[in-house]
Amino acid sequence: MASTAVANSKLHQSLALYQTAIGKKYVVAVTGAILFFFTIGHMLGNLQIYLPNAQEALANYAKLLHASAELLWAVRLGLLSCFVLHVVTIAQLYNLNRAARPQGYVRKTPTLSTYASRTMYLSGPILFFFVLYHLSHLTLGSTHPRYVEMDPYHNLVIGFRQPLASLFYVIAMSMLGLHLTHGVWSMFQSMGLNHPKYRNLLRNFATISAAALSIGNISIPVCVLLGIIGKDLV
Amino acid sequence: MTLNSRIPGGPIERAWQTTKFNMKLVNPANKRKYHVIVVGTGLAGASCAASLGELGYNVTAFCFQDSPRRAHSIAAQGGINAAKNYRNDGDSIYRLFYDTLKGGDFRAREHNVYRLAEVSVNIIDQCVAQGVPFAREYGGTLANRSFGGAQVSRTFYARGQTGQQLLIGAYQALERQVASGQVKMLARTEMVDLIVIDNKARGIVTRNLITGKLEIHMADAVALATGGYGNVFYLSTNAKGSNVTAGWRAHKRGALFSNPCFTQIxxxxxxxxxxxxxxxxxxxxxxxxxxxxxxxxxxxxxxxxxxxxxxxxxxxxxxxxxxxxxxxxxxxxxxxxxxxxxxxxxxxxxxxxxxxxxxxxxxxxxxxxxxxxxxxxxxxxxxxxxxxxxxxxxxxxxxxHYTMGGLWVDYHLMSTIPGLFVLGEANFSDHGANRLGASALMQGLADGYFVAPYTITNYLAETKLEKVSADHAEAKGALENATNLTNRLLSIRGKKTVTQFHRELGKIMWDYCGMARNKQGLEFAIGRIREIREEFWQNVSVPGSGSDLNQQLENAGRVADFIELGELMCLDALDRNESCGGHFREEYQTPEGEAQRDDENYAYVAAWEYKGENAAPVLNKEPLSFEYVKPAQRSYK
Amino acid sequence: MKLTLNVWRQSGPNAPGKMVRYDMPGVNEDMSFLEMLDVLNESLIVKGEEPVTFEHDCREGICGSCGFMINGKAHGGFPKTTVCQLHMRHFKDGEELFIEPWRASAFPLVKDLMVDRSAFDRIIQAGGYISVPTGSAPDGNAIPIPKSNADRAMDAAACIGCGACVASCPNASASLFTAAKVAHLNLLPQGQPEKFDRALRMVTAMNEELFGSCTNMQECEATCPKGISIENIAILNRHFVEASFSERPATAEVGAG
Incomplete structure (x- = not known):
């Protein structure tokens, strides 16, 4: 008797997980979680711009991050692979899901799904392009008008004085908020963490952390444009 | 025709045990050489097909719905009886037997009812093990309630969806056998005729409801678990698809139809x-x-x-x-x-x-x-x-709601055609003239899990079955018969829809053969039904073709059978000059207006024999004897 | 009242399909949606046209046969309601309705509003059962089950297999259906021996049937006629991943005698 279909399964054990849609969602959730924690850390670091001696504080912070090149690159590679895995897996799921319904409805009315969840395929790609721009703008400096190595305060203020650049940041960070409103909650659900008692708690955590991240990040270019930050720089 | 009910001798408490011991067995290695057809996948059919598959038989199961999980057993709400006596309130197998027999107004066979009560306890165990989420007490034990006129709490339930949960349990057991290859499941396939060779049921003709293709399926035994015929009234609590066609066509091939007028309102x-x-x-x-x-x-x-x-x-x-x-x-x-x-x-x-x-x-x-x-x-x-x-x-x-009547079966659930077994609501056996609440689920599962797998085995072991193929003249004849019927229905192209005929029939049945019946009304109804039948074959409108999915055609065949059955029901009601259970003849009532049984003249099972399209059916009688429970007037005052 | 219906008509899986407009005067508000379609069909037959094919059976919301999209919502989107239990009093006089079949690769269209949902049966075949042959069960009260577990199992077991979850899911995923069965059986002590195997096999089967993936949007829960919670999907995810990590190759040796 073929009672152990697991043995029959064509999928090799270690790959089996990834080959199923649920396994893929796990990958998306885990990489998403890592990227989420990174964005929180990143924002907290950047918020040092509101300290009285912001230029010095940010420079010291940059020095700290660059203290060990090996560690820095390890983290960078780690983040990069998370980012790539996150995007590639989603792309695969996107194709799977498109194939699952080749003919759409003449009418389709959403019910319980949130606006954020329905726009993941919009907010995601925007964030993808944002990350590319952001790296070239403030990490490599190639799209920055006056990039100065290891002076983040200068780079931020000068960079954000360009209204178009700032506008893109504001849009992208709004998208980040939207993305995470669904993404963070979804992460718990995909990893199997849902319970009637905590469902609202997890939902609220997702919404609040997404909003905080979004507002915290948006505040910087806005404050630069309003002249609240960077009065000391010409 | 003499009806041999094959009731075992000896004390009733030992009857089923003795019968099981005396049965012949099939060697495990030989079981796969036998092919059994099960028609219908409700509680009785699904549980029977699954159990036969587990035993090692080669089984093909059929249902007209898109999945075996849809059968109308799913709609039963209240519960299932079992003589577990978990409440310590004085229940016992004997009491369940007594209540069921009395509730049926002494028109059921004692031994069948006793066996039903006996295996009821196994059903609950089996279903719990399958994962049926019965209601529980806080301590984790099974909950019970009293139900439908019982004075003990013996009803097990799963919210208001007991039938659904029991059916899903049987369906899952069935799908397990489908996965293992023991059972072949053909959904969206309707049985349209029975193949009888050498006076044995050897197969069925089916119509594939998607392609319209008529096909022959040969077998060593056929089990019908095709439910009741309440839809003869058009309006009933049955599913829209519930029909009598499989049973009725078997009746036309020689299976006797019992107590058709016993319907439960x-x-x-x-x-x-x-x-x-x-x-x-x-x-x-x-x-x-x-x-x-x-x-x-x-x-x-x-x-x-x-x-x-x-x-x-x-x-x-x-x-x-x-x-x-x-x-x-x-x-x-x-x-x-x-x-x-x-x-x-x-x-x-x-x-x-x-x-x-x-x-x-x-x-x-x-x-x-x-x-x-x-x-x-x-x-x-x-x-x-x-x-x-x-x-x-x-x-x-x-x-x-339910029809107690159905194809006549003996103690082995075998009809008058050897090799044709009838299970669940489709047979007449256990509920007499009235069914008690929470007993239908019990009977369906008792037949399917615990009775038919034994009796079918016994039949296969003791019967010499010649090799027959689909080329046999009888098989080809049945196929041709089915083809002709389809063509005939499609060629009429009349003015009235199938539903209009069905409604008309239903109204006659409800008015004259419903909650109360009388001679005059029944005679009138028989006349009207004959007129409806005549008009049907001249004026029914069945659009579309036979080689395609055609719901109107499916329905037309079913309504044609209901019309014929309706006439037989009225005849049966007219013939039974007494009131009992669901059959209430206005002429026979006590001064207080209660049903008045006539045990002297009517303590029998009416078993009608089909004699041809325009010939009067012949009544055969199986006398009922009551050794253990003495008939008394049911009093609930 | 009077309604205008736009119904998807398609004579077979490979035939072209289109929305066809029908005027429905004289709709009674106590009719069910299917009874309204019955009336339409009777009028079509009388006119010599082919009636609209739709699946239905029990008409009391439990068999799971019926179901189609009404104005872009599965079963019309009313809480805990199948189309057979949806009464016309919920619609307004003069309203225009769009009626379409479930759409999913895994549910190929059969005719008009009828689709083939046998993929669900195959998912069950993969492991949606407890392997207990007839006759081998211990006494029903031998293993006490905490009431809350029995209740949660019942909540999940209430699934009627209608396919609304797949139809309303933006990704045509069968996660809610599969999860409901896994949760129902895995929450019960009787389901423990096959718990991990079941999750693995059913998820694999779901994948092979061309369903999409769950993106946690909750559309399924909203249109499920039995109100089955997506908490069950979290349970499925958890058991599946636990199973993937703890799985061992089957031992080949079988006792010979």
Whole structure:
């Protein structure tokens, strides 16, 4: 008797997980979680711009991050692979899901799904392009008008004085908020963490952390444009 | 024809054990050489097919729905009886046997009923092991309730969806066998004829409902578990697809049809609201545990129920049957409702309804307690009627619910055609003239899990079965027969739709062969049905073709069979000059208006033999003897 | 009241399909949606046209046969309601309705509003059962089950297999259906021996049937006629991943005698 279909399964054990849609969602959730924690850390670091001696504080912070090149690159590679895995897996799921319904409805009315969840395929790609721009703008400096190595305060203020650049940041960070409103909650659900008692708690955590991240990040270019930050720089 | 019921001798308590021991067995290695066909995948069919597959037989199962999980057993709400005596309230196998036999108004075979009660305990164990989520007490043990006129708590339930959960359990067992290759499942396939070779059932002809293709399937034994024929009334609580076709076509091939006039009218259904109505919805009988049934005392009282003071209300069941009150058995309660409506005291727009009122229970227990017990039923009611039963009393009226009659079977569940077994509601065997609540699920699973797998094995072991192929003349003849029928239906191209005929038939059946019958009415009905039949074959409109999915064609074949069955039901009702259980002949009642049995002349099973399209059917009788429970007038006063 | 219906008509899986407009005068508000379609069909037959094919059976919301999209919502999107239990009093006089079949690769269209949902049966075949042959069960009360577990199992087991979850899911995923069965059986002590195997096999089967993936949007829960919670999907995810990590190759040796 073929009672152990697991043995029959064509999928090799270690790959089996990834080959199923649920396994893929796990990958998306885990990489998403890592990227989420990174964005929180990143924002907290950047918020040092509101300290009285912001230029010095940010420079010291940059020095700290660059203290060990090996560690820095390890983290960078780690983040990069998370980012790539996150995007590639989603792309695969996107194709799977498109194939699952080749003919759409003449009418389709959403019910319980949130606006954020329905726009993941919009907010995601925007964030993808944002990350590319952001790296070239403030990490490599190639799209920055006056990039100065290891002076983040200068780079931020000068960079954000360009209204178009700032506008893109504001849009992208709004998208980040939207993305995470669904993404963070979804992460718990995909990893199997849902319970009637905590469902609202997890939902609220997702919404609040997404909003905080979004507002915290948006505040910087806005404050630069309003002249609240960077009065000391010409 | 002599009917051999193969009832075993010896004390009834040992009868099934002895029978099982005396049965022949099939060597495990030989089982796969036998092919068994199971038609229908409700409780009886799915459980039988799964169990036969587990034993190692080669099984092919058929259902007309898109999946075996849809069979109408799924709609049973209330529960399933078993003589577990978990409540320590004096239940026993013998008591369940006694209650079922008495509830059936002494028109069932003692030995079948005893066996049913005996295996009832195994059913619960089997279902629990399958993962059926029965209701539980806080301590983790199984919960029970009293149900449908029983004075012990022996009913097991899974919310208001017991039938669904039991069916899903059997369906899952069936799918496990499908996965292992023991059972081949053909859904969307309807049986249209039985193949009989050398006086043995050797296969069936089916129609693939998607492609329209008619096919021959040969086998060593055929089990029909095709449910009841309540849809002969057009409006019933049955599913729209429920039909008598498989059983009726087997009847035409020689299987006797028993007690067709024994139909159960369920007292608690939502009343009809209009002409377009396509089916009736049952409100679980469990509601009668806490609801009080009443109508206004005076005919023509059109005040809204909250305006009718206590003194102007007639709680007629409590008045007429003080010891059982609102929990009186189904036939009694239904008839009482009909009587008060006939007196002009019915409620609702049509005057065909009585109140089922929860006001007192809500006052006594609080709305939350009622919501906990019946919340989902109240939701169903509100969804259908748009009225809130927490505020306004429910309106209910009796509706056709179950048919006790069916193909005649012996103690082995075998029909008069050797090798043709009939299980569940499709047979006539266990409920006599009236079925008690929560007994249908019990019978379906008893037949499928614990009876038929033994008796079919015995048949295969003791019968010499010649090799036959689909090329056999009988098989080809049956196929041709089915082809001709399809062509005939499609060639009429008349003016009236199949549904119009069905409605017309249903109305005649309800008016003259429903809750109360009389000679004159039945004779009139027989005449009308013959006219309907004649007109049907000249004027029915079946659009489309036979080589395609064609729901009208499917329905036309079924309605044609219902028309013929309807006539037989009236004949049977006319022939039975007594009242018993669900069969109430107005001429035969006690001075108080209760059913008056005639044990001297009618203590038999009527088994009708088909004699041809325009020939009168012949009545055969299987006398019933009562050694263990002496017939008495059922009294619920 | 009077309604205008736009119904998807398609004579077979490979035939072209289109929306066809029908005027429906004289709709009674106590009719169910299917009874309204019955009336339409009767009028079509009388006119010599082919009636609209739709699946239906029990008409009391439990068999799971019926179901189609009404104005872009599965079963019309009313809480805990199948189309057979949806009454016309929920619609307004003069309203225009769009009626379409479930759309999913895994549910190929059969005719008009009827689709083939046998993929669900195959998912069950993969492991949606407890392997207990007839006759081998211990006493029903031998293993006490905490009431809350029995209740949660019942909540999940209430699934009627209608396919609304797949139809309303933006990705045509069968996660809710599969999860409901896994949760129902895995929450019960009787389901423990096959718990991990079941999750693995059913998820694999779901994948092979061309269903999409769950993106946690909750559309399924909203249109499920039995109100089955997506908490069950979290349970499925958890058991599946636990199973993937703890799985061992089957031992080949079988006792010979």
């Amino acid at each position: 369920h007292p608690t259904c939502i009343p009809v609201s209009g002409e377009y109505q396509s089916k009736l919805t049952l409100m679980s009988e469990s509601l009668r545990n806490d609801g009080r049934i009443w109508v206004p005392k005076n005919a023509g009282d059109r005040r809204s129920p909250d305006q009718i003071p206590e003194d102007d209300r007639d709680y007629y069941l409590e008045r007429m049957y003080p010891s059982f009150g609102n929990l009186s058995p189904r036939d009694i309660s239904s008839r009482a409702a009909k009587r008060v409506c006939d007196e002009g005291r019915g409620v609702g727009e049509t005057g065909l309804g009585v109140y089922l009122d929860f006001r007192d229970s809500i006052q006594r227990l609080g709305e939350n307690a009622i919501r906990e017990r019946y919340g989902n039923l109240f939701e169903i009611y509100e969804r259908i009627t748009g009225e809130n039963p927490y505020k306004v009393p429910m309106r209910i009226f009796p509706a056709v």
